[in-house]
Amino acid sequence: MEEKTKRKMISPDVLRRLKKHLKWLIPVLLAVCIGVGFLFRLPAGQQAAASATYQTAATETRDITKSLTGSGTLEPADSYTVNTLVSGEVLSDTFEEGDQVEEGQLLYTLDSSNASSSQTQAQNSYSQAQSNYQQAVNAKYPSADMGGTVSEVYVKNGESVSAGTELVRIVGDNNIYMTFLFPYASPSDFYVGQTATIYIGNFDGTTSGTVTAVSSSSITTNTGLQAVSVQVKAPNPGLVTEDYTAVASIGSYTSYGQTAINLSSSSVITAEVSGKISGLNWLPGDAISSGERICTITGSTADSQVESARISLSNASTSLENAQDSLDDYTITAPISGTVVTKNAKAGDNIEGGSDSTLCVIYDMSYLEMTLNIDELDISEVAVGQEVQITADAAEGQVYTGVVTNVSIAGTTSGGITTYPVTIRIDETDGLRPGMNVDAEILLDSAQGVLAVPSAAVNRGDTVLITADSPSAANALDQEAPEGYVYVSVEPGISDESYTEIISGLQEGDTVAYLQTSSSSDSMDFMAVGMIPSGGGEMPSGGMPSGGMPSGGPGGF
Incomplete structure (x- = not known):
């Protein structure tokens, strides 16, 4: 026989009160029972017959499902209330209520003319501050403005300089360049690549x-001679400067007069701030790259300029970021993907910014969630991954499958009762909507096709009272039992409080018995079965007088 039963979750408040009352009810009832024993000293069989009857049930094979049930309200997977902190006119909107939107999709554009002007001003201020900071750094750390060769060094380490002092000269390469005039010659007498012998004044050799x-035609010298112009390049034989002159001989021709010597492009690096020179390690003839540091100028003037410029740059950067963020606020995009469930603003509206300025509300309904608050007595049985069956009055006849996705370890205590929130996710949600009230059944455990008996038949100590003609009576315990019955030991399995699985100790064909009190009150049944030790169980310490309470039927008096 297949049956699926549920264990309804008793109100935590009621459960707590009941447990509290039981603490004093048990000793009171025991005292009453002991008193009855003293007064009447009835035989065990007579006592049981006077106060209770036995109900019997055959063992049977059935499916047992252990579960917890409760109710809750459905929530979307995620929700977001879109608002803005800025005020202005809504220039455009791109959606309607009920539309699907994607994360990052443009929703609204607000009038940002004032914010744009502020952002432009902040950008200009930042650019100027950045330039000032770079100038201050360059002043403290002079660097080469071109690549080439250090031709001269004018200062040394430890020397104090003022703004404008020359530090080093840099030339583009180590060559000298000259243009010679050759009279009595024609352009065809020379060619590119031809060797020239150069005589530099004041230099031996x-x-x-x-x-x-080579010029393509002759030119006239200042003395009226016709000459050919020839350009020559030569490595600098030493520290030759532009103060020197030279004469050249090419083939059988000698140049006319003294020709000025030109160096390649050059640059003189000067100090831009006063201070003391340090870190100067350059010598004439050293190769240097553009941007390489030449030295450091230390002193209060240089340091204060750098720090002041740095602070100004930092402030300008913050102002620019704030201005940009403010400008971004005028373009409103979807923070999540989902369905627009509420639209409160449209193009043409003038809105007042603030945390209460709701423009629209978006629900992500890719799945739905609900929360059950589980009593502390049951929370240890709940685990992530457990299956949950969901039903809703709004979707009559439909059963939805959910799964436990989170069991919180942070409980909430109220009135001495602690509950823990359990989150349940439902993926297949056709027919369900956020806000609906639903019932949930968490499937804790299940067993199919197992031997089972009514849960009331299983006594504390895992014993069961069975009829003496049951097959399992052969395993009877040496324990006093009512006439026609014996006690056997069993190994119980899962229970749904109506039926309990019996793993061992019973078999098909057995008939179990459990106490049915003369009163039909459920509360008296509960007290009779659940509060008095069964099967001759021990009394509280101190025992009982001889001839007192009998040890007959399960929980019997």
Whole structure:
């Protein structure tokens, strides 16, 4: 026989009160029972017959499901109330109530003319502060403004300088460049790549150069001679500067007069702030790259300029970020993907910003959730992953499947009763909506096709009273029992409080018996069966007088 039963969750308040009352009810009832024993000293069989009857039931095979039930309200997977802190006119909206929107999708555009102006001003201030800071850093740490060769160094470490003092000279390369005039020659007498012998004034010996260009026609010198112009490049033989002149000989021709020597492009780096030189490690002839630091200028003036510029830049950056954030507030996008369930603002409306300025509400209904508050006596049986069956009056006849996704360890105590929130997720939600009230049954455990008896038949100590003609009576315990009955020991399994699985100790064909009191009151049944030790169980310490309370039927008097 297959039957699925539920264990209704008793109100935690009622359960607590009942447990509290039992603490004094038990000793009172025991005292009454002992008193009755003293007064009447009836034989066990007579006592049982006078106060109770036995109800019998055959063992049977059935399905047992242990569960907890409760009610709750459905909530969306996520929800978001869209509002804004800025005020202004709604220039546009892009959706209607009931539409699906995606995270990041534009919802509203507000008039941002004032915010745009503020953002532009903040950007200009930031750019200026950034430039000022870079200038202050460059002043403290002078660097090469071009790549090349250090040709001269004008200062040394430890020397104090003022703004404008020359520090080093940098030339683009280590070559000298000259343009010679050759009279009595024609352009065809020279060619690019031809070797030139150069004589530099005040330098002993000669140096070799290379023709880099030849004029296509003759020119007239200042003395009226016709000459060919030839450009020559040569490595600098030493510290040759532009103060020197030179003469060249190419082939059989000698240049006319003294020709000025040109160096490649050059730059003189000067101090931009006063202070003391440190970290200067450059020597003439060293190769240097653009941006490389030349030295450090230390002193209160340089340091204060850098720190002041840094603070100004930081403040300007913060102002720019705030202005940008403010401007972003005028463009409102969807914070989550979902369905627009409420739309309160539309194009043309003037809105007042603030936390109460609800523009729209979005629900993510990709799944629904509900929360059950489980009593502390039952929470240990609930675990993530357990199946939950959901029913709703609004969807009559439908049974939905959920799953426990979270069992909170943070309980809430009220009136001495602690409950724990359990979150349940429902993925298949057709016919369900947020806000609906539903019933939930958490399936704690189940067993199919197992031997079972009424739960009231299982006594404390895991004994069961069975008829003496039951097959399992052969395993009777050496324990006094009512006439026609014996006690046997059993191993119970799961229970739904109506029926209990019997793992061992009973078999098909057994007939179990349990006490049915003369009173039909459920409360008296509960007291009779559940409060008095069964099957001759021990009394509280101190025992009982001889001839007192009998040890007959399960929970009997």
